[in-house]
Amino acid sequence: MQLNDKRSIWDKLHLDLPLLIALLAMMGASLAIVYSASGQNSAMMVRHATRMAGAIIGMFILAQFSPATLKRLVIPMYCAGLLMLVGVLLFGVSSKGAQRWLDLGVTRFQPSELMKIAVPMMVAWYIGRNHLPPRALHLVVGFTIVMLPTLLIKEQPDLGTSILIASSGVFVLFLSGLSWRLIGFLTGLVALAAWPFWHYGMHAYQKQRVLTLFNPESDPLGSGYHIIQSKIAIGSGGIEGKGWLQGTQSQLEFLPERHTDFIFSVLSEEFGLFGVCLLLCMYLFIIGRGLYIAVNAQDAFGKLLAGALTLTFFVYVFVNIGMVSGLLPVVGVPLPLISYGGTSMVTLMAGFGIIMSIATDKRMLLK
Template sequence: MEEKVPFCLRVWQRLHIDLLLFLGLAAVTGYGMFVLYSASGASETMFQSRIIQVTLGMAVMLLMAQFPPKFYQRLAPYLYLIGLVMLILVDAFGTTSKGAQRWLDLGFIRFQPSEIVKLAVPLMVAVYLGNRPLPPKMSETFIAIAMILVPTLLVAIQPDLGTSILVVASGLFVVFLAGMSWWLILGAVVGLAAFIPIMWMYLMHDYQRTRVLTLLDPEKDPLGAGYHILQSKIAIGSGGMWGKGWMQGTQSQLEFYLNHIRISSLLFLVKNMD
């Protein structure tokens, strides 16, 4: 006699959602919202906007879970090609803002094609390698790496160094999981180390170099580029190991940062809350 599955589990199975994964995600998200409310100085506007974003994200996750894996296998090549075409269009006709040409403006909507590539690259690499015996051959590994590098370079010349690093990392992670040769990994690490000086001197823009230098010496510009890091250090030193408590963070409650930087990206906000 088959063991009867509880109704609650049957519901989640029908929704194609892993219950433990969902509960873990919900717990982390809920705690993050809890932290954000304190760190933002009890900003209801910011809190409400994040709730809307989280709700939409959960809805999209639920919707995407209803499609079988074969749907995404068929979708991957089209999504990848669409992403490449859009990145080329951005480089040719994209809208420039704050020195970066990252957006396509269609009149009724303005968006960054690099967001599509974030999903398309690891999905395409996974489909390509998944249709072949694993671990992949050397030639197949190089083809997969080429699939990663083409959109990565198109994103990097916008310039958008952060997104390009994310794209290449997500793609290489899939190659690594497929059984990439450790000799290739070692060669990639050595090659990357050798490439850093070239990237610093010839490929990075002034503002990107400024960010790195500011990270190393924020006191050179305490009210400008170094403000973010200095406030982080002050808050960590003030809160210590365990923080000051709920709604007691000095930097957040006294609004040292609200007019200067984005709240969601700062480590010191979490430290000040706990």
């Protein structure tokens, strides 16, 4: 394939066909599930489809930037993002008890979304400049690049996003060949830090979510309600599911946040374990394809960035499914590509745009 001189139409368009097909398939599934979860609300469907179209266009545009161009944008993007995060904390707009938005007059902007792309790019660029595996000093700088925005976002507070951003940075370090001994040491350190973090670093509602996770029945009408209703939805779906539009937990509105964070429960209820397996296979395929692209990328920056973005995508999947099925606390991470909501869709597709840019970059060189 790689030796084939003739560039395909997809290469010219800077698109990776298998990945594109998988993404479009996911979006099709998303339309069907959101239609059911929204109670067949056509106005919401129009909005959702519009955002999808926007996200696909965004992906396509980003795919046209070559990795070399992206490298030049890294530092301005990261610095601007950092400044805006500080801005959010100083004069951001509050909603639902968290201060996450910057009011730009015409629209509201969530700088943490920008950082989801900017942080792995910055770390990949910085680590990729040097030899792999990185030396201790590079690691310290790399960690600092990750931790600055992470802590700022945690202050908003937005635990879900700060976890996603921290992991995207950590994945770069991991993929760059961080020694296993150091990984073991750091894991131990994190475990030790967990205790003071629990006492001083977390908000009461966040602690409540964790406590509820281990015993949701203790507060069935309060914070346990979400988890209980979600598990009822998943469990009652059984193997084959209740059928599209037939999920009683979602259609009769027992399931909270059913078209956003808890959309996985709707899918599980209506399509059963079969639907769940199919969805997980799709995710595995996308991740596998992403890592394949990373391995075959031209340079360290491309490899690290594509790999980190792919693994971060998996963090979305794992945290979301883990939380709705009662394995993890509820932290407000959407199910990637499926959940209703524009911001995460656009950010994720931007990430895939970058991956596609990396995927098609080397083929250009081969010419």
